[in-house]
Amino acid sequence: MNDFLDSYKQLEKLCNEIYNQNNGVTQYISDMESKSGFNTMYIPGWDRDFRRLKEVRHIRNAMVHDATDDGKNYSEDDVAFLQDFYQRIMDGSDPLAMSGMYDQSIEMYSKPQSKGVRHGSVDIGRVHKPDPQYYDAPKKKKRKIAGLAGGIFGVIFFLCLLIFLLTLVLKKSGILF
DSSP states (O other): OHHHHHHHHHHHHHHHHHHTSSOHHHHHHHHHHHHOSTGGGGSTTHHHHHHHHHHHHHHHHHHHHOTTOOSOSOOHHHHHHHHHHHHHHHHTOSHHHHHHHHHHHHHHHHSOOOTTOOEEEETTTTEEEEOHHHHHHHHHHHHHHHHHHHHHHHHHHHHHHHHHHHHHHHHHHTSOO
């Protein structure tokens, strides 16, 4: 029982510091509830963490507030989850931190790119938004080169044809042997 409560208290204290209020785990869960939706499906483990946080909060509340609770309704997996979740918050890899990074990247993608900038980036492992003009530029350059090469080939072909016809005319007139 002490392992579970100690781990929960550690997580609660961290969440209290984050939110600058009591009941930090409950506030964390409320924030997850308010953000739940389409974007959270891209956050690995969002639903699992949300469900587990609610479960461990329920276990903790039963231990502390229910006089009939014998304190044996938790498992070592619950303690491991609490410790892991605490560490993920410390590392910035918890669901709300990941959601914030996802939202930041979406916001960056939706901003218009300034002229001359090829990529916009968000500092979450180098996520880049490609600029379509950047990818069209090589195609345009290739088309210009192909057009130029075709034009040069056409001029050379025309000159060769002209020289051939001129030599034919000069041979028939007897000027050339």
